Amino acid sequence: MLEAIAWIGSAFIIAAVGLSIAGAVGVLRFPDVYTRIHAASITDTGAASLMTLGMLLMAGLSPAAIKLCIVWLFIMLTSPAAAHALAGAAFGSGHRPILGDPRRPSEDET
Amino acid sequence: MTRLLAAPEAELVFAALLLTLLAGLVLALLAARSVLTCILLMSVFSLTMALWLMVMDAPDVAFTEASVGAGVSTMILLGAALSSTDVIPSVRPGRFWFPAVACLAAFIGMALALSDLPVFGDPGSPPSSYVGRLYLEHTPHDIGAPNVVTAVLASYRGFDTLGETSVILAAGVGVLLLLGGSLNSRDPVSEDVSLRISAGSPVLSVAARLLIPIICLYAFYVLAHGEFGAGGGFQAGVILAAALILHALVFGVRETMRALPVGVVRSCAALGVLGYASIGFIAILHGGRFLDYDALLSPVFEAGLPSSHLAGGHHHWGQRLGILGIETGVMLAVASTMTAIFYAFAGRVSRSDEAGAA
Amino acid sequence: MSPFAGVQFASPEVIQHAPALMIAAPLTAACVAALSPSARWAWFSSLGGALFALWMALCLAADVAQSGVVSYAVGGFAPPLGIELRVDDLGVFFSLLVSILGVATSLASASLLRLELPERDHALMQAGFMLALTGLLGLTATGDAFNAFVFLEVSSIGTYALVAMGASRDRRALTAAFQYLIMGTIGATFFVIGVGLLYSVTGTLNMTDMAEKLSASSSDRAAIAGLVLITVGLALKAAMFPLHAWLPGAYSAGPSVVVAFLAGTATxxxxxxxxxFLMDVAGGLEGAGEGLLNWLIAPMAGIAAVVASVQAVFQTETRRILAFSSIAQIGYVLLGVTSGSVAGLTAALFLLFAHAMIKTVIFLCLGAIGHRGAQLETLAGAGREAPWTITALAIAMLGLAGAPFTAGFLAKWRLLGALADGGRIWAVVAIAVSSLTALVYCARILETMVFRTRRSSASGVSEASPAALAAIWFLAASSVWYGLDASALYDLARQAAASAMGASS
Amino acid sequence: MTAGEILILAALGTPLAAAGLALVFAKIRDVRDTVTIVAALALTCVCVALLAETALGRPPEMRLAEPIPGLSIFFRLEPLGALFAAMASALYLLNSLYSIGYMRARREPRQGRFYACFGLAMCAVSGVALAGNLFTAFLFYELLTFATYPLVTHKGDETSRRAGRLYVLLLGGAAAALLLPAVATIQAMAGSTEFVTGGLLAGRMDALPAGVLLIMIVFGTAKAALMPLHAWLPGAMAAPTPVSAFLHAVAVVKTGVFLILKCAAGIFGPEIIATSPAAQGLLWTAAATILIASATALTRDDLKERLAWSTVSQLSYVISGALIAVGAGVVGGGLHMLTHAFGKITMFMCVGAVYLAAGVTRVSAVSGLARRMPLVFAAFLVGSLSVIGLPPFGGMWSKFLLITAAFGAGEPVTAAAMILSSLLSAACFLPIVISGFLGEPGEAALRSGPVRAPFLTVLPPVITAAGCFGLFFIGDWVMTYLIPIAERAP
Amino acid sequence: MTLALALTPYVYGLGFFMMAAGLLIALTSRHLIKRLIGLGVFQTSAGVFYILLSKVSGGTAAIRLEADSPAARSLASRLDAAYIATHGVDGVVYSNPLPHVLILTAIVVGAATLAVGLSIIVRIRETYGTVDFEELAALEAKALRDGREDEA
Structure with missing residues (x-):
């Protein structure tokens, strides 16, 4: 039984790795600030929590598991707030999101 | 955390790979054209270094590198860079080649010494087989703290750490001297500066109000936990400073300054170092050497205390008390110095804005 | 026979802890100075710290005179586990030098700071000054290689900011301080990498332990690379010839009290x-220490003596002349150190002590009379405005030029004799040429101050405050006293040289 | 403390006391001047007593202090030193009288400092004279340079300050760059720097290094004004005449050649000087200096510069004497030092008196003036005859001795140079006297009103002129007295 | 062991390369902040060298584990008993803790230097208006010439 949970945990971690790669590609390829912030927060929130859950499953019932839960809670609290702060700062300093299709220059290009 | 890695060699290979990544980062840093890129590369460099240190079995150092290297350094670098020009002009060849040759000569000189250096990870090398091993063997008997690094840091080589804490005080004194001019005048920074983050947005203030107490608690945990796991005075001090800086970022430097004025911060830095030194003096008054924690508690008093289970019946309450005492002193010094440095840079940014705006 | 033999300065319990208290006292004074509300309190605490350190240094000198080497295991753990403060004749010679100059500078610091910096910075300046004193005293007492690095950093990080504070008088202090920071940190980091290399060969950080392991070890290349790096690092810190670019800027723009202390002690x-390192620790490696000394340091020192003196002649700013003269004097000292004979090292240490006192007096005088203008011309006719200070300055200048009846003269005499004896004719020629140029710039400064009439446009110059005068005259008088009867200082220098050379041969 | 030691301390102490008191009473003219005269008188008595002690074969000696183990300030009298000290103190007395008259007539500023520096310089001179080892001699030699600098720059204007700069640079520089290393090396090699009859280094050092040391010492003692290090002497004429008279005829320059004499006799010794090629080279340089300086003196129109250039050439007489390996050379040098001092100080004082009375400084303006100032010009005549070396005056003995010694030691070049230079100096000084007495009166001589120099500036040159005359008779006693300094190593 | 032998020159070589690169940046870059960053890299690479010395293959962090605790046993399972016996302490092989202590100090010293350096840079920017090394040198040379003229 423990073996199965450990394998599920590993699956979680591999998924987390996939997510972070996606996030990294997103940061490089997305056209404007806000989409890039979204991609970064995927890595920051999604991949990190998935990895923590994976390790939680692998750690089984031990003091480490409790610590991992606290870490997961902490990530859940801070990462979205960080992304929000980043977006707020970007908006505050005058960056406007590109609306419509990025390939065709939209009318209200500032 | 159980390890899944099979053979010890795999660790070495992984470490070598990470080191290659670090070298790549340095190359990127060499070619960077904008200051912000440099700062971010430096931050990534520190974080990867922290990861590499974990792989090299140095959790304490990884912790410090992450908090001091990536956290505080990046913050003050950004603070200084905000007000200066961003683009880095290319250096004239004339002035480039002489230092370049000097660095190459240094590199070759050091590379020549490669053949005599101990093999990577060799347990029989002089460093690992002589004093390092003595520490591992003597710590339970002498000090009784499981974390040998903290034991060596605080007790065996406590004098080094005292020197290092005075280095921090020196940095604090230096920064306050240079940039503190406007700070300790009675009116703190004129208008509210929160480094241009839209203050008062509910999400941030709620998150901050929730997080700051947790961070402070975590800092004290790291301080107390120093003897058992990775942690200690420096890391705790930086985390405490991080909490204060978070408060300043979200609620504005003026609020934080009202809660913790510069005069208090400056005095705490001095008190931290003074506390550390006075523990040394108390040891002398009790008849031991300078910073000899065994002399802190009189043997009669110590006999009454329960003996710690780990050290096989030896009571080391004097050492434990001493280590905790100096770690608190170090935390106080580090936290207040980092806060003072942040005040200095934050205060300066507002001045540059006025200068910029005017 | 050391002049301190049989002298008792304190009760045995206090003497037993002298090494640690000598370092902890100025550190505590620094904290109290940082805590103190007013400049006056900060000055009292810094003066108290410096005096206590001097008292401890004297106790140490008596203790070392009696028992040869004083070893103090900090924290109660014997080396190689714990850190050992190991003070022998050589160490105590420098502890005395640093603490004496610390007391003198601290005595004069109140009035010098008042002339140059706003009132609110004085407390922190005193704290920074005390931290620098802590670092330097720590360096002279420590017996642990890495601990030396830590104290090197303690002494220099404080001084970077202190030198930058000279911007209130001369804005070039900022760029000079930045250059000083970069060069100083590179020097310290080279030093720590060198110690790392030695650690990789010996496995220990205690210097005496390292010396034994080095003589037994077979892998020489890493040890030699370590020694080379340590030499380059310390050469940067001591402003040895090719790596001295930072010193003129820092010494000419820094606040006078800081530069007075640094000029006398840091290098x-x-x-x-x-x-x-090159004589004790590298003693085991046959030839490495001596090889480095003869083929790397000696030629550089010779060039330094000549080139720096010639550059000093062409400077028009007073403090910049003195900065280049400091680099030349370091060249002299290193020529003596590398002469390979005990007589040469004794003469070098004696010259070092005399020059340190003289340089501190000169910078204290320049600061005490409120010499704000950088150019030498602004000092014209200062002799009339501040007779007492300028007489002390004149005595010091004569000592710098090596005029008779001053310590500088006897030291140069002994150094030339030792070098000639050792057959190093090129070194004798180098010193002869540079003492000729030294005479030129000293005569120029003396003539401007004493024999010229006052120019109306020159900035106002006023007599030094009593405390500053006491410090200045104490040092000037002792530099003349050691010119007349140098037996006390000479014995100390000879014992220090014997213990340094004795350990290696 | 034996009587001898008290005398030595007095010889050093009195001028120091004079200097101190002169500074203290700088403002009260009369007290300051009397103090200087009394001190000069006391110093002369002490030096004469020392001379007597040495002559009677009981040379006092004293080890004053030991600043560094192995180096001691040691005084020991020997005939040449005692003679030099006595001469210097006597002329110091006369020069003090002269300078009181001169300075009061010209109402010079800062006279307190003037007399103080004079006293200090005199202390340095007696220090060098009495020194028993090269270290003490070097110490007081350097003190002399720094003590006389304020005197050279007494006027305070740009020319005297430039002269002062050249003065310190050449004298101090040569001492620091050449003399100090040489003496330090001797101390290191021989363990001590004591003057030993027959030479300290005799037998300890072979010719080549000793030769190098000899060159360094001779050129290092720039006060002896051997070319090319002679430029400071004509420059120093910018100083007031009492300074030129005493310092640049008696004290400073004589100290230089005295030091070379003592080194030649006491450090190197006759064997080394005879064998080393360096001495030969130096002899030719000295000969060249004698000739060139005498020739240049002819071209100079200013009276004081003419005397200065003649001094440069006369000094090289003494240097050649020291470098001739024959005993008579050193004795001749010592005697010449004495006779030239008396002769040249007389001439300088007369020139000063003429300047005070008639404001004349150039040779061409002197014609006809002698009839208005017969006594001064008579003294000038006696002085110049003694310097030229004609029979009824002391100068003759010393030149005779030097020339015969040169021939005896097989140095025809030096002998020829000396003879030729005597002729040149005759051609240089006699026209002044002749045009003064017989020339038709120039505008200075025709000026109405009395042309009288103050009494105090006329008496001293007359006394020294009498001295030149007296030296002729006691010449051979002085020679026999000086013989012992030139013996070979026992 | 042959893998470790092969890795040694590579790993130390990288460490020395980072030192040389950091030194190069600190000495040649024209932007003062980049110089400080170069200095930081140089100091951190000194740490790398120390930590490379401290690693013992198969060792774990220097936190003393109970001889028979689960973690100790799982660690022991991966190494052969002879290796543990000779190099381990109470049944567990640890890396050398001493360099860790030294590097803790070096990191903090690096941060302190960075803080002081940056405050000097801020002051330079406020007084000179530029942080470019070449411009600063030019400004100072001009100031020196003016200084000499008006005060002479």
Whole structure:
């Protein structure tokens, strides 16, 4: 039984790795600030929590598991707030999101 | 955390790979054209270094590198860079080649010494087989703290750490001297500066109000936990400073300054170092050497205390008390110095804005 | 026979802890100065710290005179586990030098700071000054290689900011301080990498332990690379010839009280570390220490003596002349150190002590009379405005030029004799040429101050405050006293040289 | 403390006391001047007593202090030193009288400092004279340079300050760059720097290094004004005449050649000087200096510069004497030092008196003036005859001795140079006297009103002129007295 | 062991390369902040060298584990008993803790230097208006010439 949970945990971690790669590609390829912030927060929130859950499953019932839960809670609290702060700062300093299709220059290009 | 890695060699290979990544980062840093890129590369460099240190079995150092290297350094670098020009002009060849040759000569000189250096990870090398091993063997008997690094840091080589804490005080004194001019005048920074983050947005203030107490608690945990796991005075001090800086970022430097004025911060830095030194003096008054924690508690008093289970019946309450005492002193010094440095840079940014705006 | 033999300065319990208290006292004074509300309190605490350190240094000198080497295991753990403060004749010679100059500078610091910096910075300046004193005293007493690095950083990080504070008088202090920071940190980091290399060969950080392991070890290349790096690092810190670019800027723009203390002690302690590593620690490696001394340091020192003196002649700013003269004097000292004979090292240490006192007096005088203008011309006719200070300055200048009846003269005499005896004719020629140029710039400064009439446009110059005068005249008088009867200082220098050379041969 | 030691301390102490008191009473003219005269008188008595002690074969000696183990300030009298000290103190007395008259007539500023520096310089001179080892001699030699600098720059204007700069640079520089290393090396090699009859280094050092040391010492003692290090002497004429008279005829320059004499006799010794090629080279340089300086003196129109250039050439007489390996050379040098001092100080004082009375400084303006100032010009005549070396005056003995010694030691070049230079100096000084007495009166001589120099500036030159005359008779006693300094190593 | 032998020159070589690169940046870059960053890299690479010395293959962090605790046993399972016996302490092989202590100090010293350096840079920017090394040198040379003229 423990073996199965450990394998599920590993699956979680591999998924987390996939997510972070996606996030990294997103940061490089997305056209404007806000989409890039979204991609970064995927890595920051999604991949990190998935990895923590994976390790939680692998750690089984031990003091480490409790610590991992606290870490997961902490990530859940801070990462979205960080992304929000980043977006707020970007908006505050005058960056406007590109609306419509990025390939065709939209009318209200500032 | 159980390890899944099979053979010890795999660790070495992984470490070598990470080191290659670090070298790549340095190359990127060499070619960077904008200051912000440099700062971010430096931050990534520190974080990867922290990861590499974990792989090299140095959790304490990884912790410090992450908090001091990536956290505080990046913050003050950004603070200084905000007000200066961003683009880095290319250096004239004339002035480039002489230092370049000097660095190459240094590199070759050091590379020549490669053949005599101990093999990577060799347990029989002089460093690992002589004093390092003595520490591992003597710590339970002498000090009784499981974390040998903290034991060596605080007790065996406590004098080094005292020197290092005075280095921090020196940095604090230096920064306050240079940039503190406007700070300790009675009116703190004129208008509210929160480094241009839209203050008062509910999400941030709620998150901050929730997080700051947790961070402070975590800092004290790291301080107390120093003897058992990775942690200690420096890391705790930086985390405490991080909490204060978070408060300043979200609620504005003026609020934080009202809660913790510069005069208090400056005095705490001095008190931290003074506390550390006075523990040394108390040891002398009790008849031991300078910073000899065994002399802190009189043997009669110590006999009454329960003996710690780990050290096989030896009571080391004097050492434990001493280590905790100096770690608190170090935390106080580090936290207040980092806060003072942040005040200095934050205060300066507002001045540059006025200068910029005017 | 050391002049301190049989002298008792304190009760045995206090003497037993002298090494640690000598370092902890100025550190505590620094904290109290940082805490103190007003400049006056900060000055009292810094003066108290410096005096206590001097008292401890004297106790140490008596203790070392009696029992040869004083070893103090900090924290109660014997080396190689714990850190050991190991003070022998060589170490105590430098502890005395640093603490004496510390007391003198601290005595004069109140009035000098008042002339140059706003009132609110004085407390922190005193704290920074005390931290620098802590670092330097730590360096002279420590017996642990890495601990030396830590104290090197303690002494220099404080001084970077202190030098930058000279911007209130001369804005070039900022760029000079930045250059000083970069060069100083590179020097310290080279030093720590060198110690790392030695650690990789010996496995220990205690210097005496390292010396034994080095003589037994077979892998020489890493050890030699380590020694080379340590020498380059300390050469940067001691402003040895090719790596001296930072010194003129820092010494000419920094606040006078800071530069007075640094000119007398900072570069000197780095020379002490150089002697300690190349003669004691590298003693085991047959030929490495001597090889480095003869083929790397000696030629550089010779060039330094000549080129720096010639550059000093062409400067028009007073403090910049003195900065280049400091680089030349370091060249002299290193020529003596590398002469390979005990007589040569004795003469070098004696010259080092005399020059340190003289340089501190000169910078204290320049600061005490409120010499704000950089150019030498602004000092014209200062002799009339501040007769007492300028007489002390004149005595010091004569000592710098090596005029008779001053310590500088006897030291140069002994150094030339030792070098000639050792057959190093090129070194004798180098010193002869540079003492000729030294005479030129000293005569120029003296003539401007004493024999010229006052120019109306020159900035106002006023007599020094009593405390500053006491400090200045104490040092000037002792530099003349050691010119007349140098037996006390000479014996100390000879014992220090014997213990340094004795350990290696 | 034996009587001898008290005398030595007095010889050093009195001028120091004079200097101190002169500074203290700088403002009260009469007290300051009397103090200087009394001190000069006391110093002369002490030096004469020392001379007597040495002559009677009981040379006092004293080890004053030991600043560094192995180096001691040691005084020991020997005939040449005692003679030099006595001469210097006597002329110091006369020069003090002269300078009181001169300075009061010209109402010079800062006279307190003037007399103080004079006293200090005199202390340095007696220090060098009495020194028993090269270290003490070097110490007081350097003190002399720094003590006389304020005197050279007494006027305070740009020319005297430039002269002062050249003065310190050449004298101090040569001492620091050449003399100090040489003496330090001797101390290191021989363990001590004591003057030993027959030479300290005799037998300890072979010719080549000793030769190098000899060159360094001779050129290092720039006060002896051997070319090319002679430029400071004509420059120093910018100083007031009492300074030129005493310092640049008696004290400073004589100290230089005295030091070379003592080194030649006491450090190197006759064997080394005879064998080393360096001495030969130096002899030719000295000969060249004698000739060139005498020739240049002819071209100089200013009276004081003419005397200065003649001094440069006369000094090289003494240097050649020291470098001739024959005993008579050193004795001749010592005697010449004495006779030239008396002769040249007389001439300088007369020139000063003429300047005070008639404001004349150039040779061409002197014609016809002698009839208005017969006594001064008579003294000038006696002085110049003694310097030229004609029979009824002391100068003759010393030149005779030097020339015969040169021939005896097989140095025809030096002998020829000396003879030729005597002729040149005759051609240089006699026209002044002749045009003064017989020339038709120039505008200075025709000026109405009395042309009288103050009494105090006329008496001293007359006394020294009498001295030149007296030296002729006691010449051979002085020679026999000086013989012992030139013996070979026992 | 042959893998470790092969890795040694590579790993130390990288460490020395980072030192040389950091030194190069600190000495040649024209932007003062980049110089400080170069200095930081140089100091951190000194740490790398120390930590490379401290690693013991198969060792774990220097936190003393109970001889028979689960973690100790799982660690022991991966190494052969002879290796543990000779190099381990109470049944567990640890890396050398001493360099860790030294590097803790070096990191903090690096941060302190960075803080002081940056405050000097801020002051330079406020007084000179530029942080470019070449411009600063030009400004100072001009100031020196003016200084000499008006005060002479």
């Amino acid at each position: 000197k302690v780095s020379v002490y570390l150089l002697i300690r």
